[in-house]
Amino acid sequence: MKKVLIAFLFVTALLLAACGNAEDSSGSDEASASESDAQETSNEEEEASSSETFTYESEEGPIELPSNPQRIVALSYAPNVLALGGNVVGVDEWTFNNPIMADKLEGIEAVTEESLEKIIELEPDLIIVGSWLKNIDKLKEIAPTVSFTYGKLSYLEQHEEIGKVLNKEQEAKDWVEDFKARATETGEEIKAKIGEDATVSVLENDVKQMAVFGDNWGRGTELLYQEMELNMPEKVKEKALADGYYSLSLEVISDFAGDYIVLSKNPDGDTAFLETETWKNIPAVQNGNVLELNTHVIADSDPITLEYLLEQFSTFFLGE
Structure with a gap:
């Protein structure tokens, strides 16, 4: 009798285990199907979004x-x-x-x-x-x-x-608003340190000649002159402001040099001028007030370049 009872209990246990496995398998299949449906829905939504x-x-x-x-x-x-x-x-x-x-x-x-x-x-x-x-x-x-x-x-x-x-118009507007506020604040700090009347020139070397820039020709000009409201030398205003830039020879470069110079240094251009007495005798050069930046990096006026320039100018003028 005892053997029969043990056999009965053993068979019952096997049946219960089988049922449990079946339920687990069913649950797993349902979960898998649910995940598949969710992924398919996500793909469909993405395709629909990209097709609008x-x-x-x-x-x-x-x-x-x-x-x-x-x-x-x-x-x-x-x-x-x-x-x-x-x-x-x-x-x-x-x-x-x-x-x-x-x-x-x-x-x-x-x-x-x-x-x-x-x-x-x-x-x-x-x-x-x-x-x-x-x-x-x-x-x-x-x-x-x-x-x-x-x-x-x-x-x-x-x-x-x-x-x-x-x-993404709102994202663009948010960045513009934030950038203008930060640039204006930095400009006020710079003027407080170097003086309200201090001037800044943006120069660039080319293959055969130099150029000086107005307030809208990349190279940080928009940031320096428009947002920070720093001053450009009178000669630069006269020659470069209207057209955006003005080509000049090394012989007259001192006439366009401000108290501070941002030199857009073109690696493809002639840099021999840096060793001339004309360049070395410019007060900004003698005072160590020249910031050299790679033309290939700073030529544009997009957010990535402007953020880089804002950092560079802060370090140069404020030592931050």
């Missing part, structure tokens, strides 16, 4: 753009797009070779308006160009293409306009 469009009023008229572009080729204004977190797959070679952009370019290709086949391979859903580039009509056949005329908008308006293109 809106009408953007471009310089050339209304154009349908993706509301959430996933593969952007920026042949111009790439740093603005990167600063706004755009999903970039291709940028111009100047941006690609800029050292301060390196950490933002992983997996991104360098392209030009001439490399149409390469751009096609990138399968862009949005292309951004400057109106001065070639093959814009051909680019339009590849993907919706927005072009901008350089100088038509101020440097901060340009960033907000890129924000509109990417459907």
Whole structure:
């Protein structure tokens, strides 16, 4: 009798274990199915989001753009797009070779308006160009293409306009507001330290000559003169303010030198002038009031470059 009872209990235990395994398997299958459904729903929502469009009023008229572009080729204004977190797959070679952009370019290709086949391979859903580039009509056949005329908008308006293109206008406006406030505050601190009447020049060496810049030609000029409201020498106002820059020879460079000099040092240009007596006798040079910066890094006026310049100017003028 005892053997029968033990056998009965053993069989019962096996049946209960089998039922438990079946329930676990069923529960696991249901969980797996639920996860699969959730992933499928997420993919569908992402596809739907990326396929939605809106009408953007471009310089050339209304154009349908993706509301959430996933593969952007920026042949111009790439740093603005990167600063706004755009999903970039291709940028111009100047941006690609800029050292301060390196950490933002992983997996991104360098392209030009001439490399149409390469751009096609990138399968862009949005292309951004400057109106001065070639093959814009051909680019339009590849993907919706927005072009901008350089100088038509101020440097901060340009960033907000890129924000509109990417459907990130508010993000762009928030950065502009914050940047202006920080730049103005830094400018006030600088003037308090160097004096309200101190002057600053922005110079650059080229292959054969020098240039001095006004208040809207990159190289930190917008930041120094527009936002920080630092002074430029009278000779610079006279010659460079209207056109944005003025070419000059080494012989007259002292006439355009301010109490402080920001030297946009072009590594492709002639730097022999740095060893001349004319340069060495400039008061700003003798006083150690020269900030040398790489032209390839500071030429533009996008948020990434401007943040870099704000830090450089703070260190140079304030020792921070």
